[in-house]
Amino acid sequence: MKNRTFEDFDFTDFWDDDEYAKNGYIGEFPTEEMIEEVERELGYKLPESYIWLMKQHNGGIPFNVCFPCDEPTSWADDHVAITGIMGMDKDKMYSLCGQLGSRFMIEEWGYPDIGVAICDCPSAGHDMIFLDYRECGPQGEPKVVHVDQENDYYITLLADNFEDFIRGLVNEEVFDTLEEDERKELEKVRTAAFSPLLSDLCSKCDNPVDTERWIRKVSEEIVTDKGFFALHADTRSYMLYDIQLWLYTNVYPDTTEEDYLSAYKKIIALDGEFSTGGYAPDFVTDWLTRRKESGIITCNNGIVSMTTGAKETLLADRDKM
Structure with a gap:
């Protein structure tokens, strides 16, 4: 059966591969063993759309870093922003199991243990994007949420799944405030x-x-x-x-x-x-x-x-x- 993940989505100009991204985010293409190890360490089955994307480009910084939302956050009244998307290479600081990865944000910064921190934000830890497994369980398809440390870890729903989140990213020029x-x-x-x-x-x-x-x-x-x-x-x-x-x-x-x-x-x-x-x-x-x-x-x-x-x-x- 044909894989329809990100069908008709053009990734030609999606990634901004500057030196900062190469040093902190972008890792080697994940093997099946790496994927299994990361999932085992996190305790969650990662979305197929995320795994597919990481097999094309294992972590990094997109050109479009803003996601519109219907309620205000500590970042803006109408959107959230990300710094990068965490990959699966543990040697990279900003990866799911890296030095500043998902477990670090939960255990050291007090973020709620609802799933997996998937994107960091420009506020240097004061807000994060999570895969939220509360409804679906560790093996299900998680929603994507914004967790606002500045507002007592308030959770805002962004997208019903990871693919919708990626498709919904827009350029910061849209919100040039x-x-x-x-x-x-x-x-x-x-x-x-x-x-x-x-x-x-x-x-x-x-x-x-x-x-x-x-x-x-x-x-x-x-x-x-x-x-x-x-x-x-x-x-x-x-x-x-x-x-x-x-x-x-x-x-x-x-x-x-x-x-x-x-x-x-x-x-x-x-x-x-x-x-x-x-x-x-x-x-x-x-x-x-x-x-x-x-x-x-x-x-x-x-x-x-x-x-x-x-x-x-x-x-x-x-x-x-």
């Missing part, structure tokens, strides 16, 4: 109201007015760099992490690590108009670990605090404004 999105984000960090907790912390520091201006300035620089307001592992994000800890421990000096990590989401991440709208806990804990290792933050008898020298260095940046 980046300038408008950045303008809105800049307006937010410049003028939006702080959360009740952040407002209270600022009011109790030595210079509330300059501290608020300082927070907004650093946040504006983050938006200018990224096009949106989110904290990752970059220098300015680390400064905003530092500022939040300094403010919090200034008011609550007997704070434990556990207490602070619990309170963190109410400062900027998830409360008030001036908010990133979500956060990845691993970024916060990694920042805390690195700051402790470098001696900027101490933890004595369970109490977390910044060293005197670290505070002076931090506040010197504020005073330079």
Whole structure:
């Protein structure tokens, strides 16, 4: 019987095989043994359309990276975007069983265990595309969904199957709203109201007015760099992490690590108009670990605090404004 997978679909200009794609995504053509091994490790039967596509091109970055959707997500009001499609070569970082593959996103980033993470997104882990096996079971035909870490892992249905998802990808020029999105984000960090907790912390520091201006300035620089307001592992994000800890421990000096990590989401991440709208806990804990290792933050008898020298260095940046 003739295989009708992707019948009449032209893949001539589908893949963008730049060096980044070659290094991170594109692997050797999968053998039957490789396919069986990947399915065994994941615990799911992969869709025939996915397997067929990987036999033509094992992972990679398509030219068309946007998929329209009917409800807003943390990425956009009318679509989601992908960075690449994960293949089956374990040696590639962005592959199903690679270093940053499906199990990593579920076990380390807290994504719901509903199936297989199949595409990463431009938000650096804050949203993902999954094959969703909840209705069909591990051996069935999964739907394709968007999982939004920024919105408490909210799940949005995109397509009834993988082939429909691939057929539905469109070029980002269709949704060229980046300038408008950045303008809105800049307006937010410049003028939006702080959360009740952040407002209270600022009011109790030595210079509330300059501290608020300082927070907004650093946040504006983050938006200018990224096009949106989110904290990752970059220098300015680390400064905003530092500022939040300094403010919090200034008011609550007997704070434990556990207490602070619990309170963190109410400062900027998830409360008030001036908010990133979500956060990845691993970024916060990694920042805390690195700051402790470098001696900027101490933890004595369970109490977390910044060293005197670290505070002076931090506040010197504020005073330079």
